[in-house]
Amino acid sequence: MFFKIAVRNIRAYKKRSIITVILLACTTALLVFATAYMDGSHERMIRSSVEIYPGYVQITHRDFRDSPSLENLIFDAGQVTAALADLPGIAVLTPRYESFVLFAAGNKAVGGMLTGIDPAKEGRVSRLWESRKQGEYLEETDSALVYMGSELARRLKVGVNDEVAFVGTGADYSFSADTLRVKGIFRTGLFDFDNRAAFVAKSYLDRVMGAENYATHFIVLPARPEEAAELAAAIGERLGPEYEAASWRQTMAGLVQAMRVDTIFGYITLGIIFIVIFFVVMIYTMLAVSARLREIGILRAVGTEPGQVWRMLVMESVLLALVSVVAGGLIGGSLAYYFKLHPIVFSGFEEQFKQYGLAMTDMPTAFAPLVIVRDMALMFVLSVAATLYPIHKVNGYRPIEAMHHV
Amino acid sequence: MNSSFLEVKNISKTFQPGRDVQVAALADITLSFNRGEFVVIHGPSGSGKTTLLNIMGGLDSPTSGDVILDGEKVTGVPEKQLSRLRRDHIGFVFQAYNLIPVLTARENIEYVMQLQGRGRLECTNRTQQVAEKLAIDKLLDKLPNQLSGGQQQRVAVARAVASSPKLILADEPTANLDSKSAAGLMDMMQALNEDEGITIIFSSHDPLVIGKAKHSVLLRDGMVASDEFFG
Ligand SMILES: Nc1ncnc2c1ncn2[C@@H]1O[C@H](COP(=O)(O)OP(=O)(O)O)[C@@H](O)[C@H]1O
Ligand SMILES: [Mg+2]
Secondary structure, rough: OOHHHHHHHHHHHHHHHHHHHHHHHHHHHHHHHHHHHHHHHHHHHHHHHHHHOOOOOOEEEEEOOOOOOOOOOOOOOHHHHHHOOOOOOOOOOOEEEEEEEEEEEEEEEEEEEEEEEEEHHHHHOOOOOOOOOEEOOOOOOOOOEEEHHHHHHHHHOOOOOOOEEEEEEEOOOEEEEEEEEEEEEEEEOOOOHHEEEEEHHHHHHHHHHOOOOEEEEEEEEEOHHHHHHHHHHHHHHHHHHOOEEEEEEHHOOOHHHHHHHHHHHHHHHHHHHHHHHHHHHHHHHHHHHHHOOHHHHHHHHOOHHHHHHHHHHHHHHHHHHHHHHHHHHHHHHHHHHHHHHEEEHHHHHHOHHHHOOOOEEOOOOOHHHHHHHHHHHHHHHHHHHHHHHHHHHHHOOOOOHHHOOO | OOOOEEEEEEEEEOOOOOOOOEEEEEEEEEEEEEOOEEEEOOOOOOOHHHHHHHHHHHOOOOEEEEEEEOOOEEOOOOOHHHHHHHHHHHEEEOOOOOOOOOOOOOHHHHHHHHHHOOOHHHHHHHHHHHHHHOOOOOOOOOOOHHOHHHHHHHHHHHHHHHOOOOOOEEEOOOOOOHHHHHHHHHHHHHHHHHHHHHHHEEEOOOOHHHHOEEEEEEEEEEEEEEEEOOO
């Protein structure tokens, strides 16, 4: 019976019901979509950063990450490859040999990082191959040919087929130097990377540096990138304590932390919006129930208990909140789903994005039903809670006061 | 020891509409009513009729004094208990009808019975019985705003009667009605009083209506000016 009256009242006060539903549904949709956008863009940022060069899982000598010196190299790359050959979950495994060198061309000298790679496998674990802007990508047998970042090439004032000299330290601390010819130029969009990195075939660099079968680290592309942490643990177990296998969550801890901070700020912003909505709903409910005081007084006068009036009014807000939250969840969820398939593209913001080390401008949203349901539940609780004080207040009137209140 | 049906003992009521303003609406009212009476409380406007009825029905609390209905205290009782007392034992009819706007006539009449926890069939039968007596059985599926004032007031009387209360309090039930509707309503109330034995106390300042009562209380300036029995 109270349910019937609650439903009738929702229909009788159509305008108030519609405004409430629209307000709450929009807020729910906003929350669901904002969460989907934040989660999605963070995921995208991390993934794209990871995929440009750092990789999902990195294998190093156990002390290399704390102290990246020539003592802490992987000295038997072949053994690592062999040990992991039959470990499930690995899509690609490739070694790198990184070395800080001084590049020189004409009268320009620029410090940078020269890295030996397995060109074919590297092409699958990072974006190097896709980022080619001029000339050609590397091949396994290339000798003294370099594939260079666009900013580095610009600073050295070299183009494809020009010569660049480098000076560095070999694995045995010997002096090592050679002259390279530019085979290709890449641009990932990550300014810092394009400004410093240059690549050669690992077989060539190993020879020049006296680093045959050495590696600074291996990069692993997991068959399922979302299980990178589990794979890193399995690799660590397989290789034993001499080695360390770290997932991107560890190697990119700074970025992960930055995203977390961003999420917190996002939630603070949403929180402020919610506080405003909370009070809007509360004040609106206060006005709405006050306009109905007389009716509530009648209910009380004929013997309805305060608790029963309370139940009836709460039922109304529960129904309104339920409709709103479901509608908002559907709208927000559909938007999240749509923009997951058709990512939002921030054209014209490339430069700003690059400042944050982001080399992409499309931001797919996340579509996680559980998160959506969580957000809907949160909004439901919030919208019902906002009506409790006004209802409590109205219920505090004596029937005669309520009936005379117009 | 007085053991009549409804006792009003030394009731005073002072309103305080402003900080330093006090209105003495009722001053030391003592009255006593027997079961099954048909009583009018009359007096000029502002004499305290509404205030007295509200206090007798537990809708308002007196500044001092007690009301005792059939041995049960109506004054100084917590709100929840008072709600149940009103639900089970007191029917109200207001000058402004005060039906629940979103419920049909039938649902309004059944509302209190349902609060009392009566079965569906019992509610239906009782509603039909009462509606026939008040000649509103054709109007039961209409909403209050589809009914005339006289019809609404008959629905309100039906609502008050249907729950089989010990006492019906009606505050100027005819004040908003034309004289023909007013006379009709009074006849029906009188019939209910005789047929069902329900004690009815109503207020009025209409001489035609006042004349129907067998017990008449005259208020003046919040005091009992006369308390008379006829017939
Ligand atoms: N809520 C109230 N606040 C202040 N004064 C009131 C209130 N209700 C009634 N009064 C005053 O109490 C007196 C009696 O009022 P009332 O019982 O309504 O008389 P009646 O019903 O006989 O016209 C009047 O002077 C009226 O102004
Ligand atoms: Mg009055």
